[in-house]
Amino acid sequence: MGAEGDIFGEVKRYHLTTFGCQMNEHDSERMKGMLESLGYTEAPERAEADLILFNTCSIRESADSRFIAHLGEAKRLKREQPGRVVGVGGCWAQSVKEEVFARFPFVDVAFGPGQVHKLAEFLTSDSLTAQGYFEFEGFTGHLPARRTRPFQGWLQISVGCNCACSYCIVPSTRGREVSRPLAELVAEVEAMSADGVREVTLLGQNVNSYGRDLRIDGRPASFSELLQAVDAIEGIERIRYTSPHPKDMREDVVRAHAELRSLCEHIHLPLQSGSSRILKAMRRTYDRQRYLDRVALIREHVPDVALTTDIIVGFPGESEEDFAETLEVVEEVRYDSAFTFIFSPRRGTSAAELTEGLVPHPVKVQRMERLLEAVQRHARERAQRFVGRTMEVLVEGPSRTDPERMRGRTRHNKVVNFSGLATPGELTQVRIDGASSQTLSGEESLLARVAG
Ligand code: 5AD
Ligand code: SF4
Secondary structure, eight states: OOTTOOSSSSSOEEEEEEOSSHHHHHHHHHHHHHHHHTTOEEOSSGGGOSEEEEEEOOSSHHHHHHHHHHHHHHHHHHHHOTTOEEEEEEHHHHHHTTHHHHHOTTOOEEEOGGGHHHHHHHHHSOOOSOEEEOSOOOOSTTSOOOOSSTTEEEEEOEEOOOOOOTTOOHHHHHOSOEEOOHHHHHHHHHHHHHTTOOEEEEEOTTGGGTTTTOOBTTBOOOHHHHHHHHHTSTTOOEEEEEOOOGGGOOHHHHHHHHHOTTBOSEEEOOOBOSOHHHHHHHTOSOOHHHHHHHHHHHHHHOTTOEEEEEEEEOOTTOOHHHHHHHHHHHHHHOOSEEEEEEOOOOTTOGGGGOOSSOOOHHHHHHHHHHHHHHHHHHHHHHHGGGTTOEEEEEEEEEOSSOTTSEEEEETTOOEEEEESSOOTTOEEEEEEEEEOSSEEEEEEOHHHHHHO
16 A cells, blocks of 8 residues: 555654664654655654564564564554554564565565665555565665754664674575665764764664775775774864774774774773673684683773673573573673673574583573663762763753753763753763762852853
């Protein structure tokens, strides 16, 4: 059914729900931009939309089940008003492909992560049958974006992943790694900057292997070269990136954090496990010592860096000793924050086939609790080093807990709630007077404001 199946009058309205990672946030901004250029406006509620869209994730089972519950509501809304169009994009759609129509017959259009532009084709065609689009065809960079915050932009530098982590569904949903040409990325950031973007986050499944598949004057491009090129762009005050792989975290990238003005003092370095035996089973291609060497190199060049990580507990075969090694690494590195996950078998991955040494659920939960205790303790302790300092904060909006106060982020990626006069999009100086594991609090330095 085409978009002319409009049920609420002339203006077509869409509602989009995004699940998953920042790559999906990015794709959703492109979807919104594209829909608005087609004349759609955003509906505040799903029930008010004539185009109901989901941008899905498949990384863990919990992501699947959360989304399926939302899809149930779309089914009901479509039954009430059959003129509605229901679309499902992203990694879950890609991982089940055409099966989506058999399992959920009310879905009109489904598309994988490389197929965002096909949504427009579908909506502007007179197609009366359900359509699925799953071949990767290109980046969404050329599509217009509707940014959630006008001063923060995403830059998709590559798609796909050549790693073979045994637990991960991404290589099967996003395919082999393809990097975008450096000149194209620079032009995109220049356009963002002209548009008012001050902070750009470089996105890829494995950002620091960027460029190996490219040739500039016969040689590959490198991630540090890209960082330098983006740093040189006028108006860009902050650069972030996610996620790097420890195996590709070379000295040139570490040095860039010390040398480039706008590259933030924050590195997210996914550990996954502190046991070399489990890392091998995960096919991470580094061991505990190599990981710790990278951390030492980072701390040598950027002593005040904020380090964050991802850790999985309960991978098949993880013994108490293996888990204790993970805890040891956590104690040694002292992360500023960490995302912790219970292993979730994903369809099509080799870890899902493992049958030996499966960790019983209560043991997984208990390990998770022990890990969280350590992670939160370090996060709280590490945050204390900011108390008493005056730090640069990019203002994002009002505080979520107290509308009288503002909320922003330091270069270390710490959320700060503060009182002051600054408005969203501004960079200001905040004197930090309190720190918990999650957030900092403070007061805007009005002196700096007058002087600035
Ligand atoms: N089970 C649990 N956690 C997973 N992650 C990826 N795949 C799985 C899985 N099957 C975690 C990893 C990754 C983060 C984005 O999600 O820690 O870094
Ligand atoms: Fe989820 Fe991974 Fe897809 Fe991001 S790339 S949406 S985390 S499955």
